Amino acid sequence: MDQKIKLLLLRYFSTKYFSALISGLLLTLSFPETGLFYLAFFALVPFFVSIRPLTSKESFYYGFIAGFFHFSTLIYWIVPTVHVYGGLHLVLAISTLILFCFYLALYAAIFAFFLKMIDPKSWVAPLLVSCLWVSLEYIRTYAFTGFSWGALGYSQYENLFLIQIADFSGVYGVSFLIILVNYLLASIWTSFKNRQQKKTLIPVVYTLILVAGAGFYGNKKIITIDSQIETAQKTAITVVQGNIKQNLKWSEDFKAKTIRKYIRLSHAESKTADLVIWPETALPFYYGLDKPLSDRVDQYIRSAKTNFLIGSPAFSSDENKVKFYNRAYMLNQFSIVTGTYDKTHLVPFGEYVPLGNYLTFLGKLTAQAGNFSMGDKTFIPLKFNDHNLKVTHKTGVLICFEILFPSIASKFVKNGADILTTITNDAWFGHTSAAMQHFSIAVFRAVENRRAIARAANTGISGFIDPKGEILDTTPLFTDMAITRQLPALKQISFYTRYGDVFAISCLFAICMVFMLKGVRKKF
Template identity: 30%
Template sequence: MDLLFARWRPWICLIAATLGGALVPLSMAPYSLWPAGIIGLFFIAIALRNSTPKRALFLAFAAGLALFGVGVSWVHVAIAQFGNSSQSIALTLTALFITGLAAVFAAPFYLYGRYLSRSLFGQTLGFAALWVAGEWLRSWLFTGFPWLYVGYGQINTPLSNFAPIFGIFGVSLATCLIAASILWLREHYRTHTSHGAPALALGGIILLYGAGLALAQVSWTQAKPHKISIGLMQPNIPQEHKWEPSYYSQTLDTFSELSEPLWELDWVIWPEAAIPYPYHQAAPLLDQIDQYSKTLGTVFITGIIYDDYEAYKYYNAIIARGAGSGEYFKQRLVPFGEYVPFEEQLRGIIAFFNLPTSIIHIGPFNKAGLNANGVLIAAAICYEIVYPDLIAEISRDKDVILTISNDAWFGYSNGPLQHFEMARMRAIETGRYVIRATNNGVSGFISPKGDVIKHGGRFTREAIVGEVQRMKGTTPFMVWQSWPMALTCFFIIFCCVVHQRYNKFDE
């Protein structure tokens, strides 16, 4: 029996790693099966035990393919439907994207096989710390793709209450430690050794959930008096018509119709690149809206493409007019969607590298942000809301967070729902209301605790009206951001490496 198991063990480990990778995204939107994330981590951890460096790298790569294959294969929609690409090219580019992400995900696990895989501490604590260190790496490497962090799957559990202190990586680490504790229990009962008493593992799980429940009672920020009434325009402009000159008047008519009954609210907000003209071409329209808003005391906020004639550049921007003022220019651009990496080499090869919006530049940073009749707004455009440290930094001295987006690129896929879930986590991390205005959904209002106050539908033409409050105070995460968690993970890894040198055990 032992010989038979040894023969089949590589395949069992491969299946476990792949299944584990596929389970992790099921803990996130739209499925929200939070136990799936913990079970998936457990399967991956158990598959990697006692692995050589090459074997750990291979198994982690298989897990990464499943993780991103299930979790972000929706990029195919944008490439196939709006990238003017054939199905074969779209599938090839999607496969290359997923493979690249899986390679970045797997790379740290080579170190796991070399320094951590043969001690129980390395297989549990070391695995948890290395997983989170890998998530942190993906937040900035090659400009970053901070998606599918395992902590997002716990947004509806007590573990999310670690976010105001340690951010999403703290929630991820807590999730990984629970999976590690389950592995520790399994090893104790499998080997009947004294490695990690059950009381320690169970105590760790109880402590993490107990601390999360206790932190739920803590309010790191406080609401200021006076509620702000806001109308969000969700026009549902078809992406294929958005930049067609013949459709411009219809677009503006839609906004006018949706906005008409709402101008007496405090704020009226249009989504990303709502106005289908560059800023200077739209000046007459903006002046008209500006004057009308001022007479009513209303703040008008919209996304627009800002054309800088002197620098020959275009910026993705948010502007405030009427009773508001200020501009914000996007700082984190979407590769291929807003700019083309290695542009000189790639432009013209296939139509996907020539998208009409892939001419955007990073704009000048305006620390002041937007001022809405005295309310200071931390603005984020689309993709930027998924960067935890960026949002923590720009919202530190602001009252609310506003993010505008256009997720029509991704159709009815899971991408927009994951995007909205990540906006919820930014609200928890910062203790701020988050207002999200999109072209086609999901638009809505999120409380400082991450609860969805009100939201619209998907691919619906509607105005969503809600209220938010200014928040004062600062969460710990806004002060120190992700560095403490990153350093903690590296310290745990170091301790586990030292421990393995003197305490190894084999199956």
Template identity: 30%
Template sequence: MPASCSTPTPLLYFLHYPPLPMSNPRFVLALTPLYRLLLAALSGALLSLAFPSHPDHPLAFLYHPLWAHCALIPLLLVLKDRGFKAGFASGWISGLVWNLLSLYWVAYTQGGGLAVVGGTGLMAAYLGLFTGLCTGLFNVLAARWGAKALALLPLLWTGQEYLLSLGELGFPWLLLGHGQAALPHFIQYATWTGVFGVSCWVVGLNALFYSALVGRRIFLAGVALGYLLPWVHAQSAMTTTVPTEGLRIGLIQPNTTYIDKWAPNGLERTFSALATLSRQAAKRDPELLVWPETAVPCDPVSRASCRGRIQALVEDLDIPLLTGAPHANYNAAFFVQPGATTLPSYAKMHLVPFGERTPYRDAIPLLRDIDWTRLTGDLGPAEFARGTEHAVFAHPRHPFAVLICFESIFPNLVRQHVAAGARVLVNITNDSWFGRSAGPYQHALINAMRAVENRTAIARSATTGISLFIDPFGRTYEATDLFTPAVAVASVPVGQPATFYTRHGDLFAWSCLLIVLVAFVARFRKPRAVSKTAEADHDLEAEYDPETDRDPRAEHDPEVDHDIEADHDP
């Protein structure tokens, strides 16, 4: 029912009354371990709501990227006046819940056996370590500088996200900035900072909201500025004239599964479906046809009949074709052109850990001897070889590069393709493993951030969907549905100048790490001798000691001390 006119709105209430009692250290100490756990888990749940879900999810209406702007507040309440261990544990719990709720679809792969389900849990626990490290280190800084350490939290978070993107175990899927790709009118500065700058912005908003909630309302001005500046910048950037020059691309979505392709007569059925859809697309005059990852279950290099069938179709349609296909021990892509005798190719450079290759098997010989299938019963990596070279295909109109499957989640890898000369990016993938889940929607959204970072359009062809086009500002169009045969034909703009991020890479993330390093050096330097006045002030403040987990202020005479709730009298 409508509220009475005399009832203050939530915003007026928030602005009128002084800080909540949560800012009182004794309130924080009063939280039981169960409440601490629940608040940490709540942050993880809110973070998961900031990433796409499947549209048919019963709670799909709750999912929105704006949740990320306040999701860390419950966690920050738990972290207040705690030590490294407690901070690490709380952050790990948040990260665990977040990754479990957002990446549940990983358990669908390889048939969803017990080993895969268990591996999904282990993956979430591993990824949660990065969140825990961030919050634990934050508490170390807060022990020295108190609330001022909040200014370093966005940099700490950015640093741990950057570390998460490195190495063979790197999996930067749930970077906070990736979820914000659904808000193109706020993220255009990623052309300077990359996705890590967007993540830093999100954590900064959380810190400002938290400070306003438990401290001074003046921080709301910072929140307003935090939204206004990127929005103004985006309005200016997105009114830039988009080049009229373009490349018309036809995306083929055959809707074939792994079983369809590798069963008896699978090659014949697969090629028939691809050829039928390609002929439909050819009627709309594309300049490039794109088939998805491992579209054909044969090696066009070693198997002449496979190459012959593809080449014959290309000659008949007189349209160049990019297709995914296996080659030797590589997950590869081939560029087939009318009248050409050569067959340019690209081999996937970043392989899915444990799905396509055992991480660090080259560096650690012991890992080469592990029989994962025998050990787990239903899970074994394919042990593909890694590609080593960026490939830019020389299309007659515009050069382009290909990203195979989850290579699109790695900002630096994609940037290097564009820096090598690609003017269009093509992502080919097979997301059929993830079923009707959030996975394909999350994967498609991440591509939008890569487009913004490099001001480069992306065409995405997925075996079972979602196939779509993304303009240089991260706006998507011509998206297909999941698990249905489809054709999408559209032009992508070409000709935007190289961005700062494309030219220089992750300078912003490196700068964040450097500042954090300097902060820790300052944190552990021996402090100067303090004056007697300062010592007296310190005695009056009686700061909480994270090592003993006790608050001296809580040891006052109970008859003099007030009740916790009495500290706040509205």
């Protein structure tokens, strides 16, 4: 009897929320590594159609189910990451994923709840729904330290024509158009079903204009940026992928082997490079403190006669406290440190424990990485010269998780960076799709700021992206490799770099004003 009840409940749940599950799955399939980015443009159609007859309360649950299923299938890699490398028991690892997806699903639930306050028959409904979605994505980017992974626009990193609008709107403009198309398609389906086709005429017209306008803008921008790339100064950059296994990375016996490996991989490529980049914490020791290993690195740099950007843990101390940092060192051809950057946006529970004095039981998550402190937020680019010592370039360095935050890249470019670099250790992700998801986010930082990006990852994916977001070269996962590329150093400042998230903030302001006016009308 109990088995029959369970089957009936399961059948009821799967039938009632079938469209929510379908939309959640289609959203996930639009992200790397499936290559099905076009699914994003109709993934939410079943969701929008099914939610129409529901109450606000029912819509909240419906949105939650869709969001939970989407995020649990998109960031499933959290389980092996915290289980294999964080040392958590499998049950706790799965619980971590469930709790995190619960939080992320609340955004979809809130979206569905407020969606019911928008009149679907209004000709501006698709625009308001798109504004609502963008507003919540913007909030998610910065709320509670921020986590913008899975923002809808990131699914389009291969859609070169569409993503050019990011130099004005950021990734949010791409998300806006995706939601606009989804909601319009759902409206057309509903209107045909109810034989009220004329009501969708105006939304169809302005959606076609906006999408076509984005395509036209993208085409013109690609031509313009290609022209600028052709005449721009170039700098040769090498990224080195050491492919050091995470379980060996901090081993005392393996430190010398790690240095020898990076030197061997760098040797052939460094002869032509103006800058050689080693990944995040490539040096598994405190550079400058461990004298024999530091001297070995310095000797090689002097023999290579070029600049090196190297990731290493670092620390500072005073009478009361020792602070640890996730640092990038810029060393010139004489192995002199010409600049450093300490990571400012740390990974919660990965690099530090929030409220660590009270949550000491969570310390195990940060056992290998340490409990880092934030660097200062001046975002001063690091300088390096070309081989002839005639041209000085400046690079903004984003370490790992920082690539998720558009404002960090923009601040570096505002301060004079003509190249962006990102160094990371993605060994934690194993062979999951997380590595490609992480890489794809960098495409938008390139377009937003019109800067080429060099990416050095311990186990991959390393590579190069040009200022229009085109991926020039990549390395396979878990391969020992070094690649070199001539990158253009553009000087122009984009609208997005100069003014930031004006588009997203305008969407937030617009939707707040609409709901306020609706509230005032009801009151009076």
